[in-house]
Amino acid sequence: MTKTPEQYPVDKTNRVKRRHDRGFYDHETVHALLDAAALCHVSYVIDGQPYCTPTLFWREGSRLYWHGSSASRMLKNLSKGEPACLTATHLDSLVLARCAFNHSADYRAVMAFGHARLLDNQAEKEHALVMMVDRFFPQRTSQLRPSTKKEIKATAVVYMDIEKASAKIRARGVVDDEEDYALPIYAERIPVRMVLGAPEPCPRLLPGVTRPETLAPYRAGRLLYDALTEAHQATYADPHDKNG
Amino acid sequence: MTKTPEQYPVDKTNRVKRRHDRGFYDHETVHALLDAAALCHVSYVIDGQPYCTPTLFWREGSRLYWHGSSASRMLKNLSKGEPACLTATHLDSLVLARCAFNHSADYRAVMAFGHARLLDNQAEKEHALVMMVDRFFPQRTSQLRPSTKKEIKATAVVYMDIEKASAKIRARGVVDDEEDYALPIYAERIPVRMVLGAPEPCPRLLPGVTRPETLAPYRAGRLLYDALTEAHQATYADPHDKNG
DSSP: OOOOOBBBBOOTTTOTTTTGGEOOBBBHHHHHHHTTEEEEEEEEEETTEEEEEEEEEEEETTEEEEOOHHHHHHHHTTTEEEEEEEEEEEEEEEEOOOOOOEEEEEEEEEEEEEEEOOOOOOHHHHHHHHHHHHSSSGGGGGGSBBBOOHHHHHHHHEEEEEEEEEEEEEOOOOOOOOGGGGSSSOOOOEEEEEEEEEEEOOOHHHHOOOOGGGGTOOOSSHHHHHHHHHHHHHHHOTTOOOTT | OOOOBOOOOTTTTTTTOTGGGGOOOOOHHHHHHTOOOEEEEEEETTTEEEEEEEEEEEEEEEEEEEOOOOOOOSSSSSOEEEEEEEEEEEEEEEEEEEGGOOEEEEEEEEEEEEEEEOOOOOOHHHHHHHHHHHHSSGGGGGGSSSOOOHHHHHEEEEEEEEEEEEEOOOOOOOOOOOOGGSOOOOEEEEEEEEEOOEEEEEOOOOOOOOOOGGTTTTTSSSBHHHHHHHHHHHHHOTOOOTOO
């Protein structure tokens, strides 16, 4: 895979219009926010009705993958693909200001645009089904009971090459109108974080079966953001800069 | 406002097809999951291109509200409204099973369908701008510098009456094929939670300005889910069962 260009093209679809100072289009920013998320929301259209579907997803280069649970309805036009928008959002805080208008939230979000297609090449699909697990839990599939043909057939994989994307970031906490700082009004930023709890081993583990070292990125109290970033880097780091 | 019926209608748009045992349509389940979320993703269509936009939102009865930052492009057809889908998702865990196919996640999500419209009645808009803050922080607007006409004009409020909705819930942890429990493979559930950090008071507070008691729902270590639920109930609880 050749090294991808460093910035996604910008046009009216993905240009950050409101608060354009919060917009970013470079691969580094966009990819980092995608790789730190397990959950995204995908928008697509069926008979004029938009759907907003939550799903697990992952990135490989400039390609995004997710489960195709709605594939039978969604992907009627396989040749052209269906226009889609995949969004991953990290909510970082709630912001209480001195007037209603300046109440806000800190967040980091990516909107990626492209055409969703069903992955029907068998070898590519089998690769994707491995990465769907290993991207979150490095080397995990090598420790598992192999997938059956029936399981592979039952899983639809959808992919979308990112044609356009934008990241939008607010990380400013309380920002009030200058004259409002003179008012005796309380204001604060309330941080919020996705935190890992203590792993709960399956109650039916066989005696002597212990937690693999490869799950070390996932430990209680850690940010999900950091664990996912570390797992993605562990799985995709290679000398060919495949995922640059 | 009359008491709303207890269940949202079900048709091909919102029926949970894949894993239909995970689907719920009753108001109690749908509303509780909406009220426990600050962030949603809204899907709408412009010139055939779906958009998936993250935004803060809130519920009043069977009506959802959010900021209309994209209103100028999104809401061209004010008379009929634009078809939209608003989804709120709570990710509860990552699930590692004994085969790739049974890897999963616990989650609780609501998809709500309807037509998005711009709120242009001035009195309704001013009420909504109060509730946009008070729904998250009970009685907050009574403590603030009043909004100016310019601020009210600069804020677009979008609303959508829920025509159809579904909740989809997975809360099962590790579930493997029966024969796979005999394999010496590690499996676990990794809980994830949106947790509040310690509130960060604005560094420019005037001397003597202290945190109002009304912010008590937001304390460090608590789940955002619980704080939002408590705040919503504190703001909307009334003897007329307005928000039933």
